[in-house]
Amino acid sequence: MVSRSFSMGLYGMDAFVVTVEADVSVGLPGFDVVGLPDAAVRESRDRVRSAMKNCGFAFPVHKITVNLAPADKRKEGPIYDLPLFIALMQASGQLGADLEDSVFIGELSLNGEARPVRGILPMAIQAQKSGFHKLYIPASNAPEGVVVEGITVYPVKDLPSLIRHLTGQEKILPAGKNTDTPFASAPLPDFSEVRGQFEAKRALEIAAAGGHNILLIGSPGAGKSMLAKRLPSILPDMTFEETIETTKIHSIAGTMPDGTSLIRTRPFRSPHHTVSPAGLSGGGSIPRPGEMSLAHNGVLFLDELPEFSRSAMEVLRQPIEDGKVTISRVNGTISYPCTVMLVAAMNPCPCGYFGHPTKPCxxxxxxxxxxxxxxSGPLLDRLDLHIEVPPVEFDEISSDEKAESSSVIKARVNAARKIQNERFKGTSIACNARITPDILHEICHLSELGRALLKQAFEKLGLSARAYDRILKVSRTIADLDQSEEIEPRHIAEAIQYRSLDRKYWMKEL
Known part of the structure; x- marks a missing residue:
């Protein structure tokens, strides 16, 4: 007898419908799974067999063939345990329910409990688009599944309760929106705790307002890492679209906090300098998101930038420009979004004290x-702001005066982003850092005085064409923070000073 159930598969950011077909026929006992399964899918045979026996169901002692269609797409992970169980129950005559409008996703323990799996959100979205009305997933994944409108989510705890529900004996209550358990994250570090460093804080405010990349250069103990870790506290609020896209990536990667339906705060990723290029960009036989994609719509912080391998740093170059990373494998190509704010920190020299006011280098x-x-120069060019972080003076660090809080700074950042949202309404541009070349000069129009000032800086500092574009974008953000429609010469001047740490500047002092 042949039966079928429906599940979903993942390939990159996209999900697809998988039909699980089970054939139980007369012959020598055996259990074969076909349809390009990986090792975890093949091991489903043993998990399902033990789960059925331990829950009191009869495992068919016949020739069993399971096909996962479409057969030309790779299937991976333990997500097919639950649909495989349903298909076997139907094929063996132990279940007669009509399940054509239902999707089953989940891993099984040996005693029949449903265990959470990754990638529920993109699979639930695709299930709804494909016309399914019911989604059966592990109870732990229910908060993530109920985000999708138009499909009823049933939280499955174990196999006996699922069969009682499908046979009408005891219904499982659909998951509601109140199943979301708020993730109790630690309070974000606040800028009110930072003494001095006014220029660095101003630069971080500009970077947050316009989504710009920033490099912090200073001696050990000056506060580079401390400042960077406080950046999330002033980032603008996420839109619903950004929340959904960010959650999809973390769901696919399996990094969703337990009981959380959506990632509502901008990610802050800080990989160690020993990270590999694949760790940054993503990888695997079916590539999963790397650190760049996990930081999508948030911050990717690279501390001690020169300590990263050259190959890892060069991996960053194109994705920073494009806002996506493309990974090619023999069986296909996958693209993950990675619209990030790149924040990097480094010392000015190996000992760290080049240019220090008191300690000799x-x-x-x-x-x-x-x-x-x-x-490399090309990577440095992609960093919009280069900021010196000098040592804090004793009078500043010992002062009792309270510094400006993150909430006050964030209010200005949100006001600037609101201007940008209105400016770029109806386009794919999210912030000033993402202004495309075709509209750059229209949005960043310069007066004659501003043009002369920028020309002088361009020739004196030996800036590249990319650096020129980035100065225009930064000056546009500074004008937005000032609530100014026009880019004034003072905005250009401030933007130029944030490029003064270009490589040629350092070479002149050696």
Whole structure:
């Protein structure tokens, strides 16, 4: 007898319908799974067999063939345990319910309990688009599934309760919106705790308002990492579209906090400098998101930038420009979004004290040059703001005066983003950092005085064409923070000073 149930599969950010066909026929006992299954899918045979026996159901001692269609797409993970069980129950005559409008997703333990799986949100979205009306998923995944409108989510705890529901004996209550357990995240560090560093805080405010990439350069203990870790507290609020897209990525990667339906705060990812290129961009036989994609719509912080491998740093170059990372494998190509704010921190030299007001630098000129050359010019060009973070003076650090809080700064950032949202309404542009070349000069129109000022800086600092574009975008953000429709010369001047730490600047001091 042949039966079928429906499930979903994942390939990159996209989900697809999987038909689980089970054939139980006369012959020598055996259990074969076909349709390009990976090792985890093949092991479903043993999990399902034990789960059925331990829950009191009869496992068919016949020739069993299970096909996962479409057969030309790779299936991975333990998500097919539940639909495979349903198909076997139907094929063996133990279940006669009509399940043509239902999708089953979930892993099974050996005693028949449903265990959570990754990727529920994109699969639930696709199930609804494909016309299914019922979604059976592990109870732990229910808060994630109920985000999708137009499909009823049934939280499955174990196999006996599921069969009682399907046979009409004891109904499982559909999951409601109140199943979301708010994720109790730790309070974000606040800028009110930072003494001094007014220029660095101003630069971070500009970066947050316009989504710009930023490089912090300073000696050890100056506060580079401390400032970067406080950046999430002033980032603008996420839109619903950004929330859904960010949650999809974390759902696919399996990094969703327990009991959470949506990622509502902008991600902050800080990989160690030993991370591999694949760890940043993503990888695997069926590639999963890397650190760049996990930081989508948030911050990717690279501390001690020159310590990262050259190959890892070069992986960043194109995705930072495009807002997506494309991974090619033999069986296909996958693209993950990675619209991130890149925040990097580094010392000015190997010993860390080049340019320090009191501590002498022990590095030779060649050593400083070699250290700085670890960061390539093209990558440096993609960082909109280069900021020196000087050591904090004693009078500043010992002062009792309360610094400006993150909430006050965030209010200004949100006001600037509101202007940008109105400006780019109806386009795919989210912030000033993403202004495309075709409308750059229209949006960042310069007066004659501003043009002359920028020309002088361009020739004196030897800036590239990309650096020129980024100065225009930063000046546009500074004008938005000032609630100014026009870009004034003072906005251009401030934007230029944030490019003064270009490589040629450092070389002149060696």
């Amino acid at each position: 022990t590095c030779t000129s060649n050593a400083v040059s070699r250290y700085l050359s670890r960061v």
